[in-house]
Amino acid sequence: MEDLERIGQQAKKAEAVLRTLSRGRKDAALNRAADRLDESEEQLLSANEKDRMAALEKGMSQGLLDRLTLTRERIRSMSQGLRDVAALDDPVGEVTGMKRRPNGLLIGQKRVPLGVVGIIYEARPNVTADAFGLCFKAGNAVILKGGSDAAHSNAAIVSVLRSALAEENLPPEAVCLLTGDRSQTTRFMKMNEYVDVLIPRGGASLIRTVVQESTVPVIETGTGNCHIYVDESADLAMAVEIVYNAKTQRIGVCNACESLVVHEAIAESFLPMLAARLAEKNVELRGDKQARAVLNTIREAAEEDWGREYLDYILSIKTVRDISEAIAHINRYNTGHSEAILTSDYANANRFLEEIDAAAVYVNASTRFTDGGEFGFGAEIGISTQKLHARGPMGLRELTSTKYIIYGDGQIRP
């Protein structure tokens, strides 16, 4: 308990220094941290090797093991990530909406850091450097709780980052790493006095746990049951390529397409074209009755298929009578991530953009673009699927808050 309390106090103290730090000093520290990571390659690889050995021994799956593994290339990509963040504009300090009130008060809103950001994530050591870089550039101290399977790797990375901060005469406590057990994490999620926001990064169950247990404000990131609705008027050749891309370009990501919604008038012409293209990647199709009337060898979609985020080579297919049914179906089953309509109809495009309730709504494009890099933010800390504070890809700006600044010359309230 004392340990955690001390970490909270240290992070809070570091935050007060970071709050007013110039861009120049922040960028210098990020670049120095990048250099130090590069120079510490051997030491990082050997720490990672310890984690890998332990993971192999306990029989970790290939996928998780891959995420845990550091290579020379991945270390270079971590350090390059820090340099990229250094090159981004500093969001802190911008003043917007400054207006003079009738009583002469001049009131504006200034962008400021959030304060202390907590990140809870799985055994992916690259997140350690990434999360630090983004939080730091936005003027925040960060407390990291990484998966315990990456304990040696994370400790090594944080130690490198901290010594780079110290070399720049900055408080090393700007990045803190929790190394305690589960009960420490539980207490961490209730440290409202020291932590301004928690961002869980990982699978659905990690995120659920943080949402359920935390009293600190949480930004929910994550799960995407993304739909593409192919309207009656869609360009079918374009539609085949977009669905193929959104389903198969990368399957394990939250912005991949999981469900196709198709207008019944084109089901007969479109579905066979699409099925042929998806067969190249052996995508399993699961359809409703009407879809199966066209593609008669495919499996029947059960009710639970409509709500599934497969993260796999599987696509559910729902046929609808019209765009109203499509919108109702999507708004019922989606997870508020990314949804697309493929259409050449002006009114339908507008209606879909207006009525679909999701972080990102597309016309005639793949859902795979929901990403901080693709949106032009340079980097992202995650994709928010909730509506408070930030919705969609979160860049540096979303790691800040605001405060009102008010210039007076003696005003009192009558």
Place this chain on the structure above:
Amino acid sequence: MEDLERIGQQAKKAEAVLRTLSRGRKDAALNRAADRLDESEEQLLSANEKDRMAALEKGMSQGLLDRLTLTRERIRSMSQGLRDVAALDDPVGEVTGMKRRPNGLLIGQKRVPLGVVGIIYEARPNVTADAFGLCFKAGNAVILKGGSDAAHSNAAIVSVLRSALAEENLPPEAVCLLTGDRSQTTRFMKMNEYVDVLIPRGGASLIRTVVQESTVPVIETGTGNCHIYVDESADLAMAVEIVYNAKTQRIGVCNACESLVVHEAIAESFLPMLAARLAEKNVELRGDKQARAVLNTIREAAEEDWGREYLDYILSIKTVRDISEAIAHINRYNTGHSEAILTSDYANANRFLEEIDAAAVYVNASTRFTDGGEFGFGAEIGISTQKLHARGPMGLRELTSTKYIIYGDGQIRP
């Protein structure tokens, strides 16, 4: 349980209608609700009389009884509140930052309603109409949980609002009232499936309970331990009037001044002037050693005084060596609400604005201006003292979220 589930479903359904409602229809409904409140005066007063009788019987304090009481004038002020909100700009639908990406995608951010807003508040029936008006204008359905002492009053008000909505062919479930017991409220705070945000309005203990128990995202409003720092270079006559205003103009509010921080170099000249003025309202002063050396009859401030929100005719006084000590003291004890510096020094004014961590930071003005009306927002749902989503007075804009809208012409991710 079923009841609460049904209310959640109904609110969600109503929200889907409100989401795309034109400003004209929203304003018409607000104005009709205002008319109906005026016409229902007798019925509202007699419902309120039942609540008042029960409250008197159980010996409710005068202050609480006053907040519970409806009068003809207060009903007119409720209906006028709805008309005022109808006259405000609709925040929904604005698109900002639309930019063309190198691949041709056109990406913008559109302002949309939050969805379903939950308000938990004390026995103040006027909040029922106010909260509905603001949430509705921003396109949200609202679920209200008012203090049980106002049960009859709230039921009567909500019934009037609902019939006005029905007359406008809008779903009455756009405003729902919870009438269950405490266990219902506890379950309500965990209805993440149906409720997008909870806003507690009331005293510190109500807010603490909601923050602790809720899994739905909460916007914390409220407590203000506000400081005024009188710098060495302050105009002392101006300072007397600002402190007098911030302390005494209204004592029971969150933006009232609770603590004075004064530069030691002017303590001897300033404190007697201020004490004389505050004596007009019999303000009790509690000072540190140096303050008591000047004002030798005042009580000594204990450590717990620095953190107290008195909401009373009491002011604590802390003397400091310089602005650094003032900033450190304020950042240690404040609640992130409103803080002011009184100074004629350019560098000190800027430094205070930069380094103080609070929702509103003032130079040479009373902290009493932290208010949606005074900031020009027309109305407010509360003053956020947290950093996520909204900080400071929350108007219609803070009752909205955003979504990304993306126009493509066949883009796929390479």
